Amino acid sequence: MVVDSTIERHTIAVLVDNEAGVLARVIGLFSGRGYNIESLTVAETDTADAISRITVVTSGTPQIIEQIKAQLNRLVPVHRVVDLTAEGANVERELALVKVAGKGDKRVEALRIADIFRARAIDSTNESFVFEISGATEKLNAFIDLMVPLGLVDVSRTGVVAIARGKSAL
Amino acid sequence: MADQQMNGSEIIIKALVNEGVDTIFGYPGGAVLPIYDAIFQQNQLKHVLVRQEGGAVHMAEGYARSTGKVGCVLVTSGPGATNAVTGLTDALMDSIPIVCLTGQVPTHLIGNDAFQEADTTGITRPCTKHNYLVKDIADLPRIMHEAFYVARSGRPGPVVVDLPKDILMAMGTYKNLTQVEHKTYQPRLKAEKNEIEKAVAMIAAAKKPLFYCGGGVINSGLKASKQLDRLIKLTGAPVTLTLMGLGAYPATDKQFLGMLGMHGTYEANLAMHDADLIVAVGARFDDRVTGRLNAFAPNSKKIHIDIDPSSINKNVVVDLPVVGDVGTILDQMLRAWKAKGLKTNQKALKAWWKQIDEWRERDCLKYNQTGTVIKPQYAIERLYEATKDRDCYITTEVGQHQMWAAQYYKFDEPKRWMTSGGLGTMGYGLPAAIGVQVAHPESLVVDISGEASFLMNMQEMSTAVQARAPVKVFITNNQYMGMVRQWQELMHGSRYSESYTDALPDLVKLAEACHWVGLRATKADEVDDVIQEMISIDRPVIADIWVDQKENCFPMIPSGAAHNEMLLGPDDEAEQSGSEEGMVLV
Ligand SMILES: Cc1cc2nc3c(=O)[nH]c(=O)nc-3n(C[C@H](O)[C@H](O)[C@H](O)COP(=O)(O)OP(=O)(O)OC[C@H]3O[C@@H](n4cnc5c(N)ncnc54)[C@H](O)[C@@H]3O)c2cc1C
Ligand SMILES: Cc1ncc(C[n+]2csc(CCOP(=O)(O)OP(=O)(O)O)c2C)c(N)n1
Ligand SMILES: [Mg+2]
Numbered sequence: 001m002v003v004d005s006t007i008e009r010h011t012i013a014v015l016v017d018n019e020a021g022v023l024a025r026v027i028g029l030f031s032g033r034g035y036n037i038e039s040l041t042v043a044e045t046d047t048a049d050a051i052s053r054i055t056v057v058t059s060g061t062p063q064i065i066e067q068i069k070a071q072l073n074r075l076v077p078v079h080r081v082v083d084l085t086a087e088g089a090n091v092e093r094e095l096a097l098v099k100v101a102g103k104g105d106k107r108v109e110a111l112r113i114a115d116i117f118r119a120r121a122i123d124s125t126n127e128s129f130v131f132e133i134s135g136a137t138e139k140l141n142a143f144i145d146l147m148v149p150l151g152l153v154d155v156s157r158t159g160v161v162a163i164a165r166g167k168s169a170l
Numbered sequence: 171m172a173d174q175q176m177n178g179s180e181i182i183i184k185a186l187v188n189e190g191v192d193t194i195f196g197y198p199g200g201a202v203l204p205i206y207d208a209i210f211q212q213n214q215l216k217h218v219l220v221r222q223e224g225g226a227v228h229m230a231e232g233y234a235r236s237t238g239k240v241g242c243v244l245v246t247s248g249p250g251a252t253n254a255v256t257g258l259t260d261a262l263m264d265s266i267p268i269v270c271l272t273g274q275v276p277t278h279l280i281g282n283d284a285f286q287e288a289d290t291t292g293i294t295r296p297c298t299k300h301n302y303l304v305k306d307i308a309d310l311p312r313i314m315h316e317a318f319y320v321a322r323s324g325r326p327g328p329v330v331v332d333l334p335k336d337i338l339m340a341m342g343t344y345k346n347l348t349q350v351e352h353k354t355y356q357p358r359l360k361a362e363k364n365e366i367e368k369a370v371a372m373i374a375a376a377k378k379p380l381f382y383c384g385g386g387v388i389n390s391g392l393k394a395s396k397q398l399d400r401l402i403k404l405t406g407a408p409v410t411l412t413l414m415g416l417g418a419y420p421a422t423d424k425q426f427l428g429m430l431g432m433h434g435t436y437e438a439n440l441a442m443h444d445a446d447l448i449v450a451v452g453a454r455f456d457d458r459v460t461g462r463l464n465a466f467a468p469n470s471k472k473i474h475i476d477i478d479p480s481s482i483n484k485n486v487v488v489d490l491p492v493v494g495d496v497g498t499i500l501d502q503m504l505r506a507w508k509a510k511g512l513k514t515n516q517k518a519l520k521a522w523w524k525q526i527d528e529w530r531e532r533d534c535l536k537y538n539q540t541g542t543v544i545k546p547q548y549a550i551e552r553l554y555e556a557t558k559d560r561d562c563y564i565t566t567e568v569g570q571h572q573m574w575a576a577q578y579y580k581f582d583e584p585k586r587w588m589t590s591g592g593l594g595t596m597g598y599g600l601p602a603a604i605g606v607q608v609a610h611p612e613s614l615v616v617d618i619s620g621e622a623s624f625l626m627n628m629q630e631m632s633t634a635v636q637a638r639a640p641v642k643v644f645i646t647n648n649q650y651m652g653m654v655r656q657w658q659e660l661m662h663g664s665r666y667s668e669s670y671t672d673a674l675p676d677l678v679k680l681a682e683a684c685h686w687v688g689l690r691a692t693k694a695d696e697v698d699d700v701i702q703e704m705i706s707i708d709r710p711v712i713a714d715i716w717v718d719q720k721e722n723c724f725p726m727i728p729s730g731a732a733h734n735e736m737l738l739g740p741d742d743e744a745e746q747s748g749s750e751e752g753m754v755l756v
Contacts (some may be wrong), residue, residue, distance in 0.1 A: 003487055017354065020303065020305075021295070021303075024292070024295060025295060028295055032296050067480060067484055070479040070480035070482070071480050074478065074480055075300075076299075076320055076354065076355045077354060078354060
């Protein structure tokens, strides 16, 4: 059969038992087998059953993406692996805290751009702002790029979280 | 039965006994002394004291592979656990069910660099199917039973249970949870009806079908081999086996083409190359089997039956994946075949067999035993002739002798052949043989060995004596790391860098010093006598067979080559200059 070698970017949701070492298993799988992690987020989403949701953005050929899902499914504490990219429409969001230091015109310009991007200033001093911005990864990238000449000093990002559109659960 | 109060060590013993464990291979140390104390005070579990923890895991592998049961290991914390790592990796690669109990420092000291502390779950995470650190005595019964369930279910593998010493001594309640369902790990066993129907239709339509079967058939159990036999006889198709699959189909049957792959037969590899349908059954398209991927079976459709979805489309993209247990699926296929009254294309099959018979005429495994120098192939063939009608199990080490054993020893039944395939661990064979012998005290167990591999775990000779395991180590002694020398000949201009073993011990005297019997053959006409004597002695024996030091193992598909670019003998070898791409491959 013909092997497809185009590189695709996929967002995969993994429901796991929230137990010691589970994140190490997932990360170790990616590093040990040489798969990419573009972003990874994790938090408990079902406290009653102690289930965490990991959202991982990865890239590879269709064959590699299939392997990644099969390998994740093989881990004993994994309940479900859902390829949100393959399943259809989904929304992805990321949150960033962006610190910009400066005075005068640059300060004004930073505020103006923040407004355009719907970023909120959540901390401010005479010489700095911390903006909170959320949205698609590309939007965050664009905002951060624009802040560089205006005195960007620090960035903290959450990585992507994603959820399928429509009424059904994972 | 009422729940019972007992300490952690007693819970462990109870759980082991309820899981059907009769033998545990282990080595004591501070962190596991409470378990050893519990072992001392019972008589349901037999403990085999090894000489190095690495040996314990290989013994458990031999035990497991030859019985179909889970092999069980007990080692102490720190160095005990780290010594077990090679065996665990070996078991992971070859899908062998193992439960390995490791001692750990008490919970309150974990993370403090305490004496003999190692991050065992961290170290073994990538080399186990799953592992556990028990932090609460209340979890112990569940984890013990879960460990066995995970080790044996789906694609089998090794599981580590790390046991802090305070847990071993804490009081708890034992519940027999052998029948409890696992909440997440539920491998699929049965295939969908439409998958089965497609599969049998593809087989019926094929003109040049070939069954390529592997270790998964053996993992699935004796019934799977029986069903495989039926399906192959029913379809009249040829069958080849991987190194791990030997014995899954009778080697003496005429539909068997021999092993395939790097050191497989001419007919098996060319059939693979020319087939129009490959039915992979419990085999994982390993690089030793496929050769150069872009030239692998170029004109074939492929069906892949495997219990592990990650084996499918990993190396080779297939047309029809069928996920599930081999035995169950073959059963479904047989029923579907009969229900639909399918027939194969007799005319096409006849032409296919004619082609295969022409390949067979090359007689790719022939060798010349002339003169007094013993050919290693001859030694193994004579061993086969002398033992084929006996209740015999064979293990191997890793190297040329392993490949010759695979080529010249014919296995007609599953579970009779234990070898380290995926990891290729030198030093596997002797401890594995001891494990097999402990499980089958009345049987003949022979480790076909190379002298270099034997030295890797020869401390276990002492275990064999103590465990009254009269194993035989049959060494094709070429004084070389023969497999390494062969590659150096092929790829590195015959510069034999560090592949000659100087200063070998006198293996006959070594045997005697270890309370074994040592025998030696240096001429071809001595081989049969030595084999007969070896078999007749009811004690462990080393048979030191001095073989031709220059002999190489053929056929061979060099790394990076395709199935139809096989070397059949030294003359081909002379023409070969290893390809650049091939050189970087292992
Ligand atoms: C020096 C050396 C040379 C070698 N040369 C060769 C060679 O020439 N030819 C060769 O074949 N090998 C060779 N090997 C061995 C090779 O490295 C692999 O170990 C071997 O080919 C793998 O065998 P397998 O495909 O049967 O898979 P295994 O490793 O036995 O894996 C079994 C497969 O079956 C699946 N499975 C397990 N249980 C079940 C079940 N119940 N139902 C369905 N599926 C199941 C598993 O998921 C897995 O995919 C060599 C090794 C060494 C050390
Ligand atoms: C633990 C380990 N180290 C190194 C190797 C690499 N290796 C593969 S075969 C081989 C030589 C084996 O020599 P011997 O046991 O004498 O067998 P022969 O090939 O001569 O039959 C070596 C060093 C290995 N497989 N395992
Ligand atoms: Mg040797």
